[in-house]
Amino acid sequence: MPRKKLMAANWKMYKTPDQARDFFREFLPLVAGHSRDEIAVCPPFVDLPAAIGSAKDSKISIGAQDMYWEKEGAFTGEISAGMLLAVGCTHVIIGHSERRQYFGETDDTVNLKLKAALEAGLIPIVCVGEVLEEREAGLTEDVLRRQCLRAFHAISGKKAAKLVVAYEPVWAIGTGKTATPQLATEAHSLIRSEAAKAFGETLADNLRILYGGSVKPDNVKSLMSEKEIDGALIGGASLDPKSFAAIVKY
Numbered sequence: 293m294p295r296k297k298l299m300a301a302n303w304k305m306y307k308t309p310d311q312a313r314d315f316f317r318e319f320l321p322l323v324a325g326h327s328r329d330e331i332a333v334c335p336p337f338v339d340l341p342a343a344i345g346s347a348k349d350s351k352i353s354i355g356a357q358d359m360y361w362e363k364e365g366a367f368t369g370e371i372s373a374g375m376l377l378a379v380g381c382t383h384v385i386i387g388h389s390e391r392r393q394y395f396g397e398t399d400d401t402v403n404l405k406l407k408a409a410l411e412a413g414l415i416p417i418v419c420v421g422e423v424l425e426e427r428e429a430g431l432t433e434d435v436l437r438r439q440c441l442r443a444f445h446a447i448s449g450k451k452a453a454k455l456v457v458a459y460e461p462v463w464a465i466g467t468g469k470t471a472t473p474q475l476a477t478e479a480h481s482l483i484r485s486e487a488a489k490a491f492g493e494t495l496a497d498n499l500r501i502l503y504g505g506s507v508k509p510d511n512v513k514s515l516m517s518e519k520e521i522d523g524a525l526i527g528g529a530s531l532d533p534k535s536f537a538a539i540v541k542y
């Protein structure tokens with residue numbers, strides 16, 4: 293069975309609720325009737341109700357960009373998986389490189405968040421990827437192995453059924469430099485083999501591994517034609533409805 297692709301927008305820290313509504317007003321007619329792939333949009337927390345309201349009669353899923361692993365408590369500024377579900381979120385990005393780079397996210401906090409997201413019934417999109425220095429030093433495989441091993445630690449194959457992974461080489465994020473389809477394929481194969489070790493062959497065969505890093509309307513097709521690439525996580529090019537629609541309908 294071929295894996296259904298997931299085209300997911302990561303809006304990062306862009307758009308107000310009104311701007312989110314404007315986006316969907318323009319975007320929805322552009323993708324109406326498009327059912328080949330799944331589509332998800334992950335806006336900032338404060339835009340979630342606006343996005344969920346706008347997308348409610350469509351097949352578009354709405355996700356968050358982060359979450360905390362505790363259910364509730366004195367954790368100022370944090371949002372739990374239960375809170376995301378309560379507003380109608382289905383997906384959550386975990387361990388994005390910007391959170392690792394600027395906000396102290398570690399392999400261990402990624403693991404705690406992943407466990408909590410799966411437990412709550414959210415679809416986690418776990419991000420892994422090497423920085424430029426690691427690639428240049430020949431460390432890409434070691435980094436990806438470590439990130440997967442630690443993220444997947446002590447999670448059963450049964451629990452991980454909904455898992456999605458995104459391979460985002462950090463040097464390709466927001467730089468206009470895209471990984472070649474071949475380079476992405478190598479990384480995806482390695483991630484899939486780590487998932488097989490952690491969760492078994494069946495889950496690994498069904499696991500969707502997205503590519504992220506400067507995906508644009510003009511390079512999406514060659515990436516998506518690779519058997520190992522099961523969709524995309526799109527930053528900058530997902531902010532404009534026409535450009536995101538062109539990517540989704542590559």
Ligand code: 13P
Pocket residue numbers: 302388460464465466467468504505506507525526527528529
């Ligand atoms: P860009 O598409 O802007 O390179 O961002 C990729 C990304 O970080 C998606 O999570």
